[in-house]
Amino acid sequence: MKVILQELHSRGHNITVLRSSKSWYIPSTSTFYTAVNVSMLEDESDKNQYTVMLHDVFECHRSLTFLRTFCQQRLLTALLENGHRILARAAALMLDDPVFIKKMQDVHFDLMLTDPALNLGVLLGSYLKLPMVYNVRWINVGEGHFSIAPSPVSYVPVPGSELNDNMGFQDRIKNMLHYLYNAVTLHFIINPYYSDLLQRHFPPGTDLLSLQQRADIWLIRTDFVFEFPRPTMPNVVYIGGFQAQRAKHLPTELEDFMQSSGDHGVVVMSLGTFVHGLPRDTTEAIAAAFAELPQKVVWRFTGERPSSLGNNTLLVDWMPQNDLLGHPKTRAFVAHGGTNGMYEAIYHGVPVLGLPLLFDQFDNVERLKVRGAARMLEAGFLTKENFLEALKDVLSNPSYRRNIQLLSQLHRNRPMSPMDTAIFWIEYVIRNKGAAHLQSVGSTLPWYIYYSLDVALVLMTIIVAFMWTAVFTCRLICCRRFSRKMKEE
Amino acid sequence: MKVILQELHSRGHNITVLRSSKSWYIPSTSTFYTAVNVSMLEDESDKNQYTVMLHDVFECHRSLTFLRTFCQQRLLTALLENGHRILARAAALMLDDPVFIKKMQDVHFDLMLTDPALNLGVLLGSYLKLPMVYNVRWINVGEGHFSIAPSPVSYVPVPGSELNDNMGFQDRIKNMLHYLYNAVTLHFIINPYYSDLLQRHFPPGTDLLSLQQRADIWLIRTDFVFEFPRPTMPNVVYIGGFQAQRAKHLPTELEDFMQSSGDHGVVVMSLGTFVHGLPRDTTEAIAAAFAELPQKVVWRFTGERPSSLGNNTLLVDWMPQNDLLGHPKTRAFVAHGGTNGMYEAIYHGVPVLGLPLLFDQFDNVERLKVRGAARMLEAGFLTKENFLEALKDVLSNPSYRRNIQLLSQLHRNRPMSPMDTAIFWIEYVIRNKGAAHLQSVGSTLPWYIYYSLDVALVLMTIIVAFMWTAVFTCRLICCRRFSRKMKEE
Numbered sequence: 001m002k003v004i005l006q007e008l009h010s011r012g013h014n015i016t017v018l019r020s021s022k023s024w025y026i027p028s029t030s031t032f033y034t035a036v037n038v039s040m041l042e043d044e045s046d047k048n049q050y051t052v053m054l055h056d057v058f059e060c061h062r063s064l065t066f067l068r069t070f071c072q073q074r075l076l077t078a079l080l081e082n083g084h085r086i087l088a089r090a091a092a093l094m095l096d097d098p099v100f101i102k103k104m105q106d107v108h109f110d111l112m113l114t115d116p117a118l119n120l121g122v123l124l125g126s127y128l129k130l131p132m133v134y135n136v137r138w139i140n141v142g143e144g145h146f147s148i149a150p151s152p153v154s155y156v157p158v159p160g161s162e163l164n165d166n167m168g169f170q171d172r173i174k175n176m177l178h179y180l181y182n183a184v185t186l187h188f189i190i191n192p193y194y195s196d197l198l199q200r201h202f203p204p205g206t207d208l209l210s211l212q213q214r215a216d217i218w219l220i221r222t223d224f225v226f227e228f229p230r231p232t233m234p235n236v237v238y239i240g241g242f243q244a245q246r247a248k249h250l251p252t253e254l255e256d257f258m259q260s261s262g263d264h265g266v267v268v269m270s271l272g273t274f275v276h277g278l279p280r281d282t283t284e285a286i287a288a289a290f291a292e293l294p295q296k297v298v299w300r301f302t303g304e305r306p307s308s309l310g311n312n313t314l315l316v317d318w319m320p321q322n323d324l325l326g327h328p329k330t331r332a333f334v335a336h337g338g339t340n341g342m343y344e345a346i347y348h349g350v351p352v353l354g355l356p357l358l359f360d361q362f363d364n365v366e367r368l369k370v371r372g373a374a375r376m377l378e379a380g381f382l383t384k385e386n387f388l389e390a391l392k393d394v395l396s397n398p399s400y401r402r403n404i405q406l407l408s409q410l411h412r413n414r415p416m417s418p419m420d421t422a423i424f425w426i427e428y429v430i431r432n433k434g435a436a437h438l439q440s441v442g443s444t445l446p447w448y449i450y451y452s453l454d455v456a457l458v459l460m461t462i463i464v465a466f467m468w469t470a471v472f473t474c475r476l477i478c479c480r481r482f483s484r485k486m487k488e489e
Numbered sequence: 490m491k492v493i494l495q496e497l498h499s500r501g502h503n504i505t506v507l508r509s510s511k512s513w514y515i516p517s518t519s520t521f522y523t524a525v526n527v528s529m530l531e532d533e534s535d536k537n538q539y540t541v542m543l544h545d546v547f548e549c550h551r552s553l554t555f556l557r558t559f560c561q562q563r564l565l566t567a568l569l570e571n572g573h574r575i576l577a578r579a580a581a582l583m584l585d586d587p588v589f590i591k592k593m594q595d596v597h598f599d600l601m602l603t604d605p606a607l608n609l610g611v612l613l614g615s616y617l618k619l620p621m622v623y624n625v626r627w628i629n630v631g632e633g634h635f636s637i638a639p640s641p642v643s644y645v646p647v648p649g650s651e652l653n654d655n656m657g658f659q660d661r662i663k664n665m666l667h668y669l670y671n672a673v674t675l676h677f678i679i680n681p682y683y684s685d686l687l688q689r690h691f692p693p694g695t696d697l698l699s700l701q702q703r704a705d706i707w708l709i710r711t712d713f714v715f716e717f718p719r720p721t722m723p724n725v726v727y728i729g730g731f732q733a734q735r736a737k738h739l740p741t742e743l744e745d746f747m748q749s750s751g752d753h754g755v756v757v758m759s760l761g762t763f764v765h766g767l768p769r770d771t772t773e774a775i776a777a778a779f780a781e782l783p784q785k786v787v788w789r790f791t792g793e794r795p796s797s798l799g800n801n802t803l804l805v806d807w808m809p810q811n812d813l814l815g816h817p818k819t820r821a822f823v824a825h826g827g828t829n830g831m832y833e834a835i836y837h838g839v840p841v842l843g844l845p846l847l848f849d850q851f852d853n854v855e856r857l858k859v860r861g862a863a864r865m866l867e868a869g870f871l872t873k874e875n876f877l878e879a880l881k882d883v884l885s886n887p888s889y890r891r892n893i894q895l896l897s898q899l900h901r902n903r904p905m906s907p908m909d910t911a912i913f914w915i916e917y918v919i920r921n922k923g924a925a926h927l928q929s930v931g932s933t934l935p936w937y938i939y940y941s942l943d944v945a946l947v948l949m950t951i952i953v954a955f956m957w958t959a960v961f962t963c964r965l966i967c968c969r970r971f972s973r974k975m976k977e978e
Contacts, residue, residue, distance in 0.1 A: 150639040229929040234713045440718040
């Protein structure tokens with residue numbers, strides 16, 4: 001969100017950011033926005049819960065393949081439940097506070113830009129009746145499209161299922177079960193948290209989904225180089241890769257390290273911001289494998305230094321990931337599979353060895369894997385040997401690099417950069433005070449009307465009645481004739 | 490198609506056009522393309538059949554409102570049947586001719602650009618395995634989207650139904666019947682013409698729809714300023730209004746006529762290229778109504794001069810329609826409702842009085858009417874009085890102009906002009922040798938898999954079996970206990 005805000009600011013927009021008063025990653029003062037604090041009841045940035053969760057994920061990895069995804073989904077549900085409990089209470093504090101609401105109304109905002117994964121923006125924006133633009137990938141228990149576009153589960157993989165768009169019968173059973181699991185989670189676990197709040201502040205019959213579906217534009221953080229082709233809607237705009245940009249110069253020290261790798265080049269490894277707690281034996285295995293490579297390695301690592309670390313490996317607290325991936329010496333990216341990292345790999349054409357740990361990371365790596373641009377290793381089963389084999393494969397088999405560079409070429413080949421596209425549509429909604437003409441009426445229909453069940457029932461009744469009448473009439477005529485014949489005889 | 494070819498030529502592409510040897514509107518020599526003649530068995534440009542048909546349409550207009558659209562659809566089916574009979578035979582002549590096929594193969598075309606309403610391009614392009622881009626609005630018996638994107642008939646009006654996206658129960662019954670009518674027409678009337686041909690030249694199981702669905706990009710000649718918002722697909726690109734452009738200067742004579750209208754301005758009337766045969770009493774009524782206007786009128790008219798024509802009305806054989814609609818003196822557009830004319834009206838923001846006669850014209854005018862940018866008159870019921878009332882309403886009520894200018898603003902407000910968009914995607918397919926990554930696998934699935942019916946059946950069987958077992962086991966236990974009790978007693 002931050003890079004979009006910076007871009008909007010650079011184009012002269014005035015921005016107000018609603019931040020949790022406990023947030024550690026959204027500073028309360030900034031040169032490019034005014035911050036308004038809202039009370040979050042807990043600190044949403046509790047890193048430790050992910051480390052605890054990681055342990056459970058590793059347990060899941062050891063379960064049967066068919067059940068593993070459900071095991072992981074159950075962990076996610078627990079996390080979501082906790083999140084929505086906090087969010088719903090924070091939203092109630094906000095909407096129940098007439099002073100805060102008055103203050104917000106008085107500003108006369110042009111637009112609410114929000115990520116609907118956290119519903120605070122959706123609830124406040126709807127309450128203030130503001131035109132709304134989403135910067136979205138995840139919403140409720142699934143991916144953005146599932147809340148707005150038709151999503152036939154016969155070929156659209158449900159998030160969390162780790163499937164692709166080429167499914168056998170067993171895969172389709174699994175996909176359907178994931179779909180049903182998510183639907184049940186939404187209706188019976190997440191929705192109830194918001195029902196009191198919605199009843200108090202919105203017209204009767206409003207539910208979370210119907211509020212979410214009223215957004216003017218959905219800026220979805222994917223495109224069809226990454227996502228599998230599937231039905232979409234007129235008010236969905238694809239901005240996948242909006243944060244990737246041409247690599248800038250590296251700091252001298254890092255540049256020297258890169259150059260020292262010679263023709264072998266460098267492997268870059270990062271498992272993202274939130275994950276620190278890989279088990280000790282896993283990090284030792286990774287470090288030992290790295291030590292056997294002719295390449296150099298830059299590893300974003302915080303924690304106890306592995307004892308098996310080789311001389312070729314540089315541990316860093318933080319790395320300019322985009323600039324490293326865009327460096328000509330970079331040969332492979334060992335990553336957890338977050339969306340941003342995957343898009344940076346696509347943008348710069350660097351093949352990936354994915355070690356997905358949580359959330360969407362499995363699905364993300366799967367999307368590069370089926371295009372032949374990545375290998376995937378299950379972190380729960382990682383050993384020095386299989387890690388080394390997979391990494392050597394990614395480094396030496398030219399097909400990975402060829403495939404991701406093809407994706408890179410397709411991803412970059414668009415009429416307008418993803419960032420410019422995002423800004424265009426945000427400004428479009430401001431200029432035109434919404435985009436009602438792009439919103440389908442489908443989402444306002446009850447499900448039995450949407451699927452024409454009432455019409456089908458009436459037509460079928462007419463047909464059956466017609467056939468029954470026809471058969472009855474025929475019988476009557478036949479019987480009469482028969483009885484007449486009998487009489488004659 | 491011609492304006493796209495001109496644009497492609499101006500950007501340095503070499504173009505070969507396949508034309509019917511009898512075509513009167515595609516010249517065999519041109520500065521911007523090479524023509525290859527193909528044998529059409531009849532002349533596809535027989536204007537008289539539309540005049541004959543018009544008589545039947547007027548008959549339809551006099552039938553009940555609910556049935557009228559079906560009456561018109563029946564006429565269209567007859568026309569389509571004749572067309573596909575000719576096309577299928579022409580396609581057979583083409584594909585059965587090894588010399589012609591060899592000649593086409595030897596050129597190594599980069600791309601087939603075709604309108605799939607006439608299937609010759611689809612069949613030849615598929616046979617030659619060329620990347621394919623459609624310039625499309627109509628295909629088979631319906632609109633392009635119906636062949637490629639999910640189209641819930643609960644809110645997506647079926648072409649020919651004259652409905653909009655806000656349907657009551659009776660409307661939805663009608664829409665469903667139109668949908669079923671079209672499906673039956675496709676499967677039982679159109680498909681059989683091609684089955685022999687497909688069997689001879691394509692792998693077993695290939696049908697018309699499956700060939701059509703393999704196109705890389707669908708350039709659809711609408712956008713959501715005109716069309717009702719509905720599901721779409723990643724390889725659908727909207728180029729509605731691609732032919733409209735800034736108005737050029739009028740010829741001096743016409744400009745003088747326009748200026749002579751003073752503040753009252755000018756009404757422009759055209760019923761398109763194909764229609765000449767309005768009944769005499771209708772043209773007299775129109776001419777008499779025009780004579781009573783303070784405005785001047787430019788009327789594209791070929792035929793016998795109406796006796797009631799006023800001095801304010803200029804009859805012309807041909808008009809620079811786009812330039813006239815873009816002229817500041819133009820106040821209203823009386824039109825039959827062809828797509829091009831509607832988009833020129835939108836582009837220039839001129840309110841419309843629609844007199845739809847055939848085909849999609851009713852649906853087109855409906856789309857402007859529900860946005861408050863047009864009035865519609867049924868030609869079959871046209872009198873001097875109701876025509877004059879409707880036209881005066883369009884001229885004097887400012888809401889029509891306001892609404893169409895709002896549409897104009899939305900239509901023009903896009904990242905790239907429709908023509909540049911069309912060219913970008915055509916060149917995209919050439920550059921990338923197709924766009925397979927944008928084609929969903931949904932269209933390759935049999936319908937029972939697409940709708941997950943097999944999965945639903947298995948899951949339901951398991952649930953029923955489980956419940957049955959549970960009930961059976963309970964009963965068994967109860968019975969035993971009961972009989973033991975009995976024994977004990």
